Amino acid sequence: MTRIYNFSAGPSTFPQEVLEQASSELLEWHEKGLSVLEMTHRGKDFVGIAQKAEADLRDLLGIPSHYKVLFLQGGATTQFAAVPLNLLGAKGRAAYVLTGIWAEKAIREAEKYGEIDVVASSEAESFTVIPDLSGVRLDERTAYFHYTSNETIGGLEFQSIPEIKDVPLVTDASSNILSRSLEVNRFGLIYAGAQKNLGPAGITVVIVREDLLGRARPETPTLLDYSVQAKNESMLNTPPTYSWYLLGLVLEWLKKQGGVAAIETRNIRKAKKLYDYIDASPFYVSPVDPRFRSRMNVPFRLGNDALEKSFIEEAKDAGLINLEGHRSVGGLRASIYNAQPEAAVDALINFLKYFEGVHAA
């Protein structure tokens, strides 16, 4: 089998070593006579798998002991509702930063549950910059401050944690968790769908400071109540066992790569190569302000829809797939998460050169 280079934004490329390990363990896990797929989640073996995944995540991110780590279902989209349901409390108000499509979805959902102040936005700049937060003043009833650390569609990434004092900081880190170092202790809550840097679709990680538990509104669905999930070790009902197991394998792989610091160095190198090529070429354009470009999702344009269509088709023939931009914005986009080998980025740059050579006027 020749593996193709997959630039999908998620579900996305897995580390090949993890696929090989999962494949070798699929029929029988650790000489136990059964597959992980068949294990009861209450049994010692699966509980061990789950606990190891949590321990590795704590280790990789340096998660302090006064934070709970939850492994939930429903994707990051469910967290758009769970966050306000759990954290708005009696204050009933929250501050959100609008940086693109994912932030907007989080805002629209939160508005169902309370008063949402969009305290900063880069909509007027077509989401090509991270807005300046220095002048932000929070209403005294603000229960938390939410931002999207990486806009997967727009390719826009916060390069540092906002300096927000006095209220819990909440971030949707779905598309950049574990790609760069993160001071967890600056946050009240971090959430991320797994299908980019953590593993497979179907499992979502929530890291929440313990003092924020126990504040859910009475009407909060039981499954979305963080304190109930924490008390039940994320096993209130049947968890997505196989996704949890695969997530654990991805974390083990990341530790073998040298952890977050080592992968961050590699991610910086991969993204720089690609942006440098795009910037040096008169043929391709990166729409995002260089100060805020995402290391994970690299959108670019050719300024001609027909040419972009040919690009996608010819790239596919060359073994490079899923280079189309999100259906809502069009254009082109290369997602280069942790597991994307540097060779894939090199192959893409070679293809960019080739395509430019053939099609540039």
Ligand code: PMP
């Ligand atoms: N937030 C961000 C930043 C995302 O990229 C995505 C998915 N691409 C979501 C939220 C929604 O995630 P899910 O599909 O897991 O609900």
